[in-house]
Each structure stands twice: as C-alpha cells, then as structure tokens.
Amino acid sequence: MDHNPFIVIGAGPAGLMAAQYLAIRGHKVHVYEQNKAAARKFLVAGDGGFNLTHSEPIDHFVEKYDAQQIKEIVRSFDNQSTRDWLSTIGIPTYIGSSGKVFPERQVKPIHVLQAWLQYLQKLGVIFFYQHQFVDFDKDYVYLNHKDEQLRRPYQKLILGLGGGSWAKTGSDASWVGILEDRGIQIRPLQSANSGYNTLDDWSALEGQVLKNIAVRYGEEVRLGEIVFTQYGIEGSPLYYMNRFTRKDVFPIDLYLDLKPNLTENTISDKLRVGGSVTHLLKEKLNLSKTAIYLLKSAEKTIFMNPVALARLIKCFPIRVVGLRPMDEVISTAGGVSFDELGENLALHKYPNVHCVGEMLDWEAPTGGYLLQACFSTGAWVGRA
Known part of the structure; x- marks a missing residue:
C-alpha cells in the first residue's frame, strides 16, 4: 500500500x-x-x-x-x-x-x-x-x-x-x-582486513613495528608497515593479502622484503665491507632493531654469509597458520x-x-x- x-x-x-x-x-x-x-x-x-x-x-x-x-x-x-x-x-x-x-x-x-x-x-x-x-x-x-x-x-x-x-x-x-x-x-x-596467527612465537616483539617494507604472497606485493602482536602480525599490507591467502590452505608462507628499494646484489655488496654484521645492518642498510632481531633468528651460517643474508633480507619467510577470529x-x-x-x-x-x-x-x-x-x-x- x-x-x-x-x-x-x-x-x-x-x-x-x-x-x-x-x-x-x-x-x-x-x-x-x-x-x-x-x-x-x-x-x-x-x-x-x-x-x-x-x-x-x-x-x-x-x-x-x-x-x-x-x-x-x-x-x-x-x-x-x-x-x-x-x-x-x-x-x-x-x-x-x-x-x-x-x-x-x-x-x-x-x-x-x-x-x-x-x-x-x-x-x-x-x-x-x-x-x-x-x-x-x-x-x-x-x-x-x-x-x-x-x-x-x-x-x-x-x-x-x-x-x-x-x-x-x-x-x-x-x-x-x-x-x-x-x-x-x-x-x-x-x-577480512585481518591479522595472521603465526607458527613461530614473535611475542617478544609485541608492539614493535616494521616500517617501509613489502609483503609478498605469490605474485601479489604490498608496501607498508606491519606490527607484531602476542599472536602474530597485523598491518595494512597483510589485510590486503587476505583475499588471496583465504583461497589456500593454511599454513602458508608470507614473505617480507625488509629493503624493497634495494636490490639483492646491492645489499650483498654493502654486507661485504667487513666488520660486525649487526653494525653493517644498522649503519649500511639502516635496518631497525626489529628487522635485525628477525634476521638473527636465522641460522648462523646464513647470518654470516653476505649473499645468503641479502637473500633473506629480500625474502624473509613468516609462516602463518590462519586469520584472526571473525568477530575481532x-x-x-x-x-x-x-x-x-x-x-x-x-x-x-x-x-x-x-x-x-x-x-x-x-x-x-x-x-x-x-x-x-x-x-x-x-x-x-x-x-x-
């Protein structure tokens, strides 16, 4: 009516x-x-x-x-x-x-x-x-x-x-x-627009932010920053990846490019100068304490090898096991x-x-x- x-x-x-x-x-x-x-x-x-x-x-x-x-x-x-x-x-x-x-x-x-x-x-x-x-x-x-x-x-x-x-x-x-x-x-x-639960425990980094990085999953790449939490990771680049990772079966690997503006070869050259690796990461690559903490979690043979470490800086794997609960x-x-x-x-x-x-x-x-x-x-x- x-x-x-x-x-x-x-x-x-x-x-x-x-x-x-x-x-x-x-x-x-x-x-x-x-x-x-x-x-x-x-x-x-x-x-x-x-x-x-x-x-x-x-x-x-x-x-x-x-x-x-x-x-x-x-x-x-x-x-x-x-x-x-x-x-x-x-x-x-x-x-x-x-x-x-x-x-x-x-x-x-x-x-x-x-x-x-x-x-x-x-x-x-x-x-x-x-x-x-x-x-x-x-x-x-x-x-x-x-x-x-x-x-x-x-x-x-x-x-x-x-x-x-x-x-x-x-x-x-x-x-x-x-x-x-x-x-x-x-x-x-x-x-959607969800953080990820990680397989590894990164709670020691809770509240720490990785800025000016890229997150990659398959062919998808997103620049931005992420923050570590008690359960895993959050951040806009991760939210963007939800629609792609949701189609696959967890666990899966997301990859962090800690220096997206530098090539792998440029990074390895900077690491060949000699001296403390930690010092080079901080002074030559301007990496944050949080990024260096991640890299130090790798095997020592990788951390001490300029080529392998450069590869890790460009492609640091974070294994994620699922999205956060829908209600949150x-x-x-x-x-x-x-x-x-x-x-x-x-x-x-x-x-x-x-x-x-x-x-x-x-x-x-x-x-x-x-x-x-x-x-x-x-x-x-x-x-x-």
Missing part, C-alpha cells in the same frame, strides 16, 4: 544513507535499530582515527574493490560526493598526508553522527531503537521490541544489517539464517550474492526488499574504502 512507510532495518552508515535519500525524495521513512543508539560500529571505527573516505582519483579508488557491481555503485556516489555531503551536514573535512579524508581535528566521531541524525530528523526520518529484526515476507517485516512481537507493513524494505565482525556493536550476522530460509544465496562470511577483525568478506540482486540491489525473489552495506558480497581494504562503499550502496538504493 502506498501509505505504508519505507522501512530501513539497521541504523549503520548504509542504512542511514538510504534513509536520507529516500526522505529527500519525499518518502515516509522509518528506521529500526536493534541497539539503544544508532551506528555503534561507525563510532567504534572512529576510535583509531576517523578515516571517512580516501581522496585518490576515482579510477584508482574503485580498483580497491573486488566486485564489479560495487565499483559502479561507488562511482555513482564517490569520495567527493562523500565530502560534499559531509559539508552539507556541517562537517568540514581535510586530506591527510596519506590521502585519507578525515573530519577536521576538533570534530569527533560522535559529532559527525549527531550532525547526521539531526539532519535526518529534519528530513522527517523517524527512528525506533531496541527493535530486533526477526523475519520478513513480501508485505511485512517482523520485529521484537523488548517483550513484544511486532509486524510492520512496508512499501519498500531496505536491509542494512552489517557483516559479521564486532558483534558487540550489533553486527552479528544473525540475518544470514533468516535470508537463507527465504532461499537467498549467501556466500559464507569470513574474516575489521570487516568480513562474503554476504548476499550479487546473483540474488537486481541492478537496484533488490532481491529477485522479493523485488521490494533491498540490501545495502557490508551484508553484500564485496571486499575492500581499510583506508576509507569500507565506509565509502557503505555510503555509496545506501545512496544507490535511496536514489533508485
């Missing part, structure tokens, strides 16, 4: 953006959220620096995504669109030295969320908290509110239910079974298959039900790309 509202389930970035554009178009919009407040994961993500998108040219930007459908959607509401929207709701942004886009330094994550919610309320969006999504059919969505079971009719239903990481924020993947029971194909959720990683891979969705992200089996955000089957690195895709998919459905 046309008098029924457009219902959004999930007050995360994708759901809120869908609600925004539906309201701008004049629709009656109701947002239902299972938590006591909106966008808990959005706020948690801002704890370590609130990276909202990235400033790189859009042709390079979209190549960070693995799904062609997401690339097209991100082009339609791109990184500049995000900055323009933030300006509209009163949030100034700046580009950091790495190209990442942040709110101005005095602006906290909660300030961004409050500005957005106030903007949505001015548009007439109505929020209902502590309403848990239970089920849906072609006419109704079913919810639990405290001890009460509710049935709400909808004109269109937008599901923004999140992935499977950080369940304490509400992103608990409880929707997977509900959609599967409706015959919707879901690619299994798996850890930054994001998840897998989700609602695009085969189940039309161009407007509506389910083929339920044409008035749309899916947005991380519950879709796509993957991207950290650095603003995850949030951008959530904003973009929400805008895509809201403007459809």
Whole structure:
C-alpha cells in the first residue's frame, strides 16, 4: 500500500544513507535499530582515527574493490560526493598526508553522527531503537521490541544489517539464517582486513613495528608497515593479502622484503665491507632493531654469509597458520550474492526488499574504502 512507510532495518552508515535519500525524495521513512543508539560500529571505527573516505582519483579508488557491481555503485556516489555531503551536514573535512579524508581535528566521531541524525530528523526520518529484526515476507517485516512481537507493513524494505565482525556493536550476522530460509544465496562470511596467527612465537616483539617494507604472497606485493602482536602480525599490507591467502590452505608462507628499494646484489655488496654484521645492518642498510632481531633468528651460517643474508633480507619467510577470529577483525568478506540482486540491489525473489552495506558480497581494504562503499550502496538504493 502506498501509505505504508519505507522501512530501513539497521541504523549503520548504509542504512542511514538510504534513509536520507529516500526522505529527500519525499518518502515516509522509518528506521529500526536493534541497539539503544544508532551506528555503534561507525563510532567504534572512529576510535583509531576517523578515516571517512580516501581522496585518490576515482579510477584508482574503485580498483580497491573486488566486485564489479560495487565499483559502479561507488562511482555513482564517490569520495567527493562523500565530502560534499559531509559539508552539507556541517562537517568540514581535510586530506591527510596519506590521502585519507578525515573530519577536521576538533570534530569527533560522535559529532559527525549527531550532525547526521539531526539532519535526518529534519528530513522527517523517524527512528525506533531496541527493535530486533526477526523475519520478513513480501508485505511485512517482523520485529521484537523488548517483550513484544511486532509486524510492520512496508512499501519498500531496505536491509542494512552489517557483516559479521564486532558483534558487540550489533553486527552479528544473525540475518544470514533468516535470508537463507527465504532461499537467498549467501556466500559464507569470513574474516577480512585481518591479522595472521603465526607458527613461530614473535611475542617478544609485541608492539614493535616494521616500517617501509613489502609483503609478498605469490605474485601479489604490498608496501607498508606491519606490527607484531602476542599472536602474530597485523598491518595494512597483510589485510590486503587476505583475499588471496583465504583461497589456500593454511599454513602458508608470507614473505617480507625488509629493503624493497634495494636490490639483492646491492645489499650483498654493502654486507661485504667487513666488520660486525649487526653494525653493517644498522649503519649500511639502516635496518631497525626489529628487522635485525628477525634476521638473527636465522641460522648462523646464513647470518654470516653476505649473499645468503641479502637473500633473506629480500625474502624473509613468516609462516602463518590462519586469520584472526571473525568477530575481532575489521570487516568480513562474503554476504548476499550479487546473483540474488537486481541492478537496484533488490532481491529477485522479493523485488521490494533491498540490501545495502557490508551484508553484500564485496571486499575492500581499510583506508576509507569500507565506509565509502557503505555510503555509496545506501545512496544507490535511496536514489533508485
């Protein structure tokens, strides 16, 4: 019925953006959220620096995504669109030295969320908290509110239910079974942007960082830095490798190039000068104490041989035995298959039900790309 509202389930970035554009178009919009407040994961993500998108040219930007459908959607509401929207709701942004886009330094994550919610309320969006999504059919969505079971009719239903990481924020993947029971194909959720558990115990290096290195797996190479933890290793180059290592059977070897700007021959020449090897590593190659610690874990015959040591510096193996548990990683891979969705992200089996955000089957690195895709998919459905 046309008098029924457009219902959004999930007050995360994708759901809120869908609600925004539906309201701008004049629709009656109701947002239902299972938590006591909106966008808990959005706020948690801002704890370590609130990276909202990235400033790189859009042709390079979209190549960070693995799904062609997401690339097209991100082009339609791109990184500049995000900055323009933030300006509209009163949030100034700046580009950091790495190209990442942040709110101005005095602006906290909660300030961004409050500005957005106030903007949505001015548009007439109505929020209902502590309403848990239970089920849906072609006419109704079913919810639990405290001890009460509710049935709400909808004109269109937008599901923004999140992935499977950080369940304490509400992103608990409880929707997977509900959609599967409706015959919707879901690619299994798996850890993404995850650190690795290592076979060897590197806990003595916990908190130590290797900077300006390259990580290699097969033909894939990624520059950046990694940090050692109690269980293994973390860092952006490792997160990038997840999508490739996930296809193989652990344990596997990742390789660290500790001096990516020097050739193996150049390194070995610098090590032939004579004197203490440790001194040469520090003075001639400018290697950190952490890198030298790694190299000293090798057999002495390798450490004392300039050719063998140069080879090790360019190709230091780290055996990893698995990804971190899904609940503690930054994001998840897998989700609602695009085969189940039309161009407007509506389910083929339920044409008035749309899916947005991380519950879709796509993957991207950290650095603003995850949030951008959530904003973009929400805008895509809201403007459809």
